[in-house]
Amino acid sequence: MYTYSHPRPALSVDVVIFSLRDSQLQVLLIQRAGEPFQGMWALPGGFVRMDESLEEAASREMQEETGLQEAYLEQLYTYGEPSRDPRGRVVTVAYFALIQADAVFRKEGGSDASQALWYPINTLPDLAFDHKEIIHYAYRRLRYKLEYSAVGFELLPTEFTLSEIQQTYEMILREKLDKRNFRRRILQAGIIESTDRMRSGEGRPARLYHYREDAVAEVKARRLFP
Amino acid sequence: MYTYSHPRPALSVDVVIFSLRDSQLQVLLIQRAGEPFQGMWALPGGFVRMDESLEEAASREMQEETGLQEAYLEQLYTYGEPSRDPRGRVVTVAYFALIQADAVFRKEGGSDASQALWYPINTLPDLAFDHKEIIHYAYRRLRYKLEYSAVGFELLPTEFTLSEIQQTYEMILREKLDKRNFRRRILQAGIIESTDRMRSGEGRPARLYHYREDAVAEVKARRLFP
């Protein structure tokens, strides 16, 4: 069943890196230096090395582009259409990553990227390969997970106000939420704790909260047939 | 960024094939003919060919083992730990498949499998590679999807009674469901239609229903923060 000498597809990882920047959900893209799709934008990614796991490869690519090692990282889907890369067979394992808004970010791209830039999810440029499809799927998964898990906190700094969480949710879900219901729910869920610190800005200062690492925030989906 | 001459992992697909047999959820396994793990049981699978997509490869493997081409097939996860295959680097894309209970089944295994057998999900034998982990993840996903989608119908014959659906759900979820609530929900969901046919067995004959192909049965998960 398993043999050793046969033609093999190349195997790469691509990472959809999300972050909140300028009050928008943005994706990190790099501009392609060479052919094909020269000058077009693409997801950070590269080939999987023989001695690293897929997750390590994704983490390494992210580190190379952003300087960040610690982030929420989740495998998304594996794309393997024979025609997805014009140069030959390349199968890619896509990951999606969430970066905290206050994380340090190394501006200049990694070794092999000519340029790295953040793009708002709603105004993406033309993308190389099937990367547009990958990003849209990642965005769909993010919205979906937001509804039944606490993944949204991965995008926030370690301390945040209730209004900031709500804005995050509104931004990603693209809908307005009721302030009182939102606060009641999130507090009842027991996944955040209030600190004794406040943040001053315009208007009345807001209490700062932080995410409870030990929180079990998975919520059972409503069953079709319970 | 992309180059062409570099060592590449081998790429395979493995398929977790579920079916209801003898009123139990069962998985199709093959017995390994050669080393490593000779004589142990494993998932049907094999290498991806250069000219086929991943889904085509999974479908082909399923066809070789079961004789079935038409089935529900969904990509599950890609496993790529460098040490998962003792012979070298093999990355595998796992799929899960659901086969209707009344589907014709070619008993003898395919070309390279010495033997193929159905095992109840609760009494699996020792498994080669990381296949136990893969099956458990597939089972978890199946249970999960059952709760918010109509995927359960993929396991049923084209016509079925309400009791049969309920038994299917109870079997997979491993819990007893209330008959009246179950029936009300499934009928209100509008994903099945009654026929004018009945099935006689012991006791009062039961009305037969069939699945509406055009049904939109995804149910919004209960939101943590709506």
Added chain:
DNA sequence: CCAAAAGTGTTTGCTCTACACCCATGG
């Protein structure tokens, strides 16, 4: 004192859950 954002409860409707008896058929 005014602008800006933070913070706070209650009512109403709907959905989920629990629960028990009669019906139709075959032997």
Added chain:
DNA sequence: CCATGGGTGTAGAGCAAACACTTTTGG
């Protein structure tokens, strides 16, 4: 006529949604 599984409705509890005003600070 009896055993077997099929089929049916309702009341109570808990959850989700809608909704507006007061509080605190900085300028």
